[in-house]
Amino acid sequence: MNKMAKGAIATAAGVVLLIGGGGTLAVWNVERESGAGQITAGDLNLTTEAGSWTVLGVDGPEEILNIADYKIVPGDVLTYTQLMDVTLDGDNLAANLTVTSPSGSNKDFVADTFEVSEVRLTKGTAEIQNPLTDDVTDVVATASFEFKESTGGRLSRNATYNFDTVAFKLEQIAPAPTDASAAPTS
Amino acid sequence: MRTATAIRTGMVLAVAVVLGLMVAPAAHAVWSVFVPSNVGTIQAANFSVKLIGSPLVTEQEMVLADGSPATVELIGYGAELGKLYPGGSVTAGVQVTNKTNAGSDFNLGITLSEPFTSKSVLAKHLTVDYATAGSLETCSVAAYGAREQLPSIEIGKEEAAVICFKIGLKANTGSDMLGETASVEGTLLATQIGRTP
Incomplete structure (x- = not known):
């Protein structure tokens, strides 16, 4: 055989060895599930029912169908009531429930002719105690307005x-770092 | 010089970092939900009382826009107020209407002051009697009596009451009073009647 034929045979033999050697590439390995699990977000929500005003009548409170259409006169005592539910779903969740502008604003009612209580939040007979850390149902927002019967003239x-x-x-309170989230000590 | 600049730059950066750290908690975004209420606006009613002395004239507010009381001139029925004769009488009335826009009950009590007769020589020959009636037109047939005998007048929302007057000239009035004039004035007072819960 000439030199070229010998070289071709050697090359072919090497290629065959490489192809044949593929079966010997396996090495040790192992696979496990991490167990890290799924991260699920909680929930923070405030749902309210429609509020309503009542006026104290001769036979007790009478509902006012639409406060925008109702004109009060001296002697009227009005009370507002609104129910709401708080959803706090989270293992490290706390929130404050507050009233914005609870006092409202007066326009043209002369001093001493009326008495108004600001909007307040209660659960049962007690004021809401912030921070809240769990669901709270039937929170009641109340307010009252009295047009004093002692109002004279046409004041x-x-x-x-x-x-x-x-x-x-x-509003959620920014969570404080817990022991679990603290950096490990070396 | 280069060192001084570097120190100044470092101090500015340090201050900026401290300020940033101080401000950052305020901008800490957390969950929140904001729900408007429907508490609404409370509105006081007006105090509108309308007076009319005759269906032929326009009703007017008892209190004028400037706060002064309105004056209603009465117009006689059956006979003109200006044509009295001894032993005769003429009648007239004023209708008071409660026109409040109050949401709840709002009743008015109406009282009439002691009438004032002008200091005319004719005044002592005049008599004034009072009555209530269902309408101005029926003042001529109302049952008249002294002012003190007027029943209490209470007017509900959108309701009206009529107070009638009968002006008489005494039968023994002499002819020397012929052509004399006098005016009789009274004051109406409307007051809200309080409710008893």
Whole structure:
């Protein structure tokens, strides 16, 4: 055989060895599931029912269908009630429930002709205690307005008292670092 | 010089970092939900009382826009107020209407002051009697009596009451009073009647 034929045979033999050697590339390995699991976010929510005003009548409280259409007169005592539910779903979740602009604003009611209580939040008979850390149902927002019967002359006629800016805010408190989240010591 | 600049730059950066650290907690975003309420606006009613002395004239507010009381001139029925004769009488009335826009009950009590007769020589020959009636037109047939005998007048929302007057000239009035004039004035007072819960 000439030199070229010998070289071709040697090359072919090397290629065959390489192809044949593929079966010997396996090495030790092992696979395990991590167990890290799935991360699920919680929830923070505030749902409110429609509030309503009542006026104290001869036979007790009478509901006012639409406060925008109702004109009060001296002697009227109005009470506002609104129910709301707080959802706090989270293992490290706390929040404050507060009232924005609870006092409303007076326009033209003469001093001493009215008495108003700011909007407050209660659960049962007690004030809401912040921070909240769990769901709370049937939180009650209340307010009252009395047009005093002692109002003389025609004082405060056509006056208005505006609660339009009143709102309810449920805000998470920034979570404090826990022991579990602290950096490990070396 | 280069060292001093470097130190100044370092101090500025340090201050900026400290300020950043101090401000950062305020900007810490957390969950929150904001729900507007429907508490709404409370509105006081007006105090509107309308007076009219005759269906032929326009009703007017008892209190004028400037706060002064309105004056209603009464117009006689059956006979003109200006044509009295001894032993005769004429009648007139004023209708008071409660026009409040109050949301709840709002009743008015109406009282009439002791009438004031002008200091005319005719005044002592005049008599004034009072009555209530269902309308101005029926003042001529109302049952008249002294002012003190007027029943209490209470007017509900959108309701009206009529107070009638009968002006008489005494039968023994002499002819020397012929052509004399006098005016009779009274004051109406409207007051909200309080409710008893």
